[in-house]
Amino acid sequence: xxxxxxxxxxxxxxxxxxxxxxxxxxxxxxxxxxxxxxxxxxxxxxxxxxxxxxxxxxxxxxxxxxxxxxxxxxxxxxxxxxxxxxxxxxxxxxxxxxxxxxxxxxxxxxxxxxxxxxxxxxxxxxxxxxxxxxxxxxxxxxxxxxxxxxxxxxxxxxxxxxxxxxxxxxxxxxxxxxxxxxxxxxxxxxxxxxxxxxxxxxxxxxxxxxxxxxxxxxxxxxxxxxxxxxxxxxxxxxxxxxxxxxxxxxxxxxxxxxxxxxxxxxxxxxxxxxxxxxxxxxxxx
Numbered sequence: 001x002x003x004x005x006x007x008x009x010x011x012x013x014x015x016x017x018x019x020x021x022x023x024x025x026x027x028x029x030x031x032x033x034x035x036x037x038x039x040x041x042x043x044x045x046x047x048x049x050x051x052x053x054x055x056x057x058x059x060x061x062x063x064x065x066x067x068x069x070x071x072x073x074x075x076x077x078x079x080x081x082x083x084x085x086x087x088x089x090x091x092x093x094x095x096x097x098x099x100x101x102x103x104x105x106x107x108x109x110x111x112x113x114x115x116x117x118x119x120x121x122x123x124x125x126x127x128x129x130x131x132x133x134x135x136x137x138x139x140x141x142x143x144x145x146x147x148x149x150x151x152x153x154x155x156x157x158x159x160x161x162x163x164x165x166x167x168x169x170x171x172x173x174x175x176x177x178x179x180x181x182x183x184x185x186x187x188x189x190x191x192x193x194x195x196x197x198x199x200x201x202x203x204x205x206x207x208x209x210x211x212x213x214x215x216x217x218x219x220x221x222x223x224x225x226x227x228x229x230x231x232x233x234x235x236x237x238x239x240x241x242x243x244x245x246x247x248x249x250x251x252x253x254x255x256x257x258x259x260x261x262x263x264x265x266x267x268x269x270x271x272x273x274x275x276x277x278x279x280x281x282x283x284x285x
Contacts (some may be wrong), residue, residue, distance in 0.1 A: 004053060012041065012048040013183075021178035021205065026098045028176055030156035031117075031135060036180030038162065039225020045180075046116035046158035055156070056113040060102035068130035070102040071117070072140050072149075082169045094144050103134065107151040113156040122165040128171035136174065184211060195230055196237070198279060206246035207233055210256050214263075219271055224262040232261040 006022045022045070025032035032043045050057035053171075060071055078096045084091045100108070106115040120128060129243030134140045138151035141152070161167065161176065167196075183191060185208055192204060215223045235258045236246075245257050255272050256262060263269050 002244050006049050008047045012044060012195055013187060013194060014048070014254045015181075015183075018178065018180060019044070020177065025176035026156055029154055030174060030176045031159050033159045033161060033167075033172070033175040033177045034180060035163060035177075036280050037160050037223070037225060038180060039184050039227045040180040040260045041226065042160040042180060043116070043118050045160075046114055048115040049156065049158065051104075053114070053156075055111065056109055057116065058102045058106040058109070058113055058155075059118065060118075061117045062120055062127070064262060066123050066127070068123075069101075070133065070176075071131065072099050072263040073104055073142060074099045075144050085218065098142060098144060103131075104124050104149055105139075108156070109150055109153065112132055112153040113155050115157045117157065119162060120159050121161040121167065125168070129168050132170060132174065151159045157261050175219070180214075188226070188229070191226060192230065192233060196233060199233070199237070202238070203243055203246075206243055207236060211262070214256060215271075217275065219268050222264050224264075226283050228262055228264075232256075232258060236262055 005019070006026075007012070007019050019190055034045060039157060046059070047057060049055075069191055075094075078098060080091055080097045082093070090096045102115065106113045135157065139148060140259065141148055188208060188211075189204060192199065192208075196204075205228075211229050214220075235241075239258065241257050255269070257274070259269070263272065
């Protein structure tokens with residue numbers, strides 16, 4: 001169990017609900033399954049939990065080709081065959097060809113670590129179930145060396161999902177679940193302040209108003225996220241965009257300046273252009 005409670009860090013604004021969820025998962029000794037819109041800080045959460053609690057971090061980023069076994073270990077039979085053909089003496093010790101995965105590394109840590117299993121829904125549908133026993137029992141067997149690997153300390157496990165696939169019920173039952181809601185305007189102001197502490201209040205207010213108006217537009221293929229807002233504000237400052245260009249009355253009659261930081265595909269840009277055209281016809285100056 002962690003030595004202290006997670007409350008966020010100087011660079012990561014955690015809501016009370018999120019902090020409570022992380023601490024509940026630690027208390028229950030269960031993985032915490034994090035879902036939420038892209039850009040809400042799901043992956044970053046594990047990094048910040050490790051920093052906040054002063055614990056080592058092991059990151060396992062899942063791809064569509066990732067197999068559960070790779071998180072435990074991999075046996076390089078090809079390398080062993082090649083070495084045997086070359087007459088290398090190390091072929092007599094099979095452990096030379098066993099490569100520990102991120103779960104093994106976390107199990108072997110000298111102090112309680114944080115283990116991130118990132119975007120678990122990218123893998124095959126059976127991937128989560130293939131890890132059930134290992135994450136439950138905190139141990140696994142290496143058949144090649146006839147060795148049982150047990151966790152020295154139960155890791156704090158953070159699992160993220162983008163909802164690309166439904167996760168199996170048996171897996172969900174073993175997790176503590178939390179959905180990171182998209183930050184409201186007050187929380188977002190705190191997040192922006194962490195990154196731009198000297199930003200003028202009136203510019204922050206107008207930028208946030210324009211940003212949330214963009215997010216409210218129906219039919220957007222991809223709503224802009226927190227990271228895109230931060231990029232946009234950085235550009236507004238770099239290009240010295242006048243405050244008037246962001247005023248709410250102007251936002252209705254023009255696409256936001258430097259919109260390429262917010263709108264990421266031609267469909268959404270076209271949608272905005274149509275809305276601006278209709279607004280100008282309905283509300284001529």
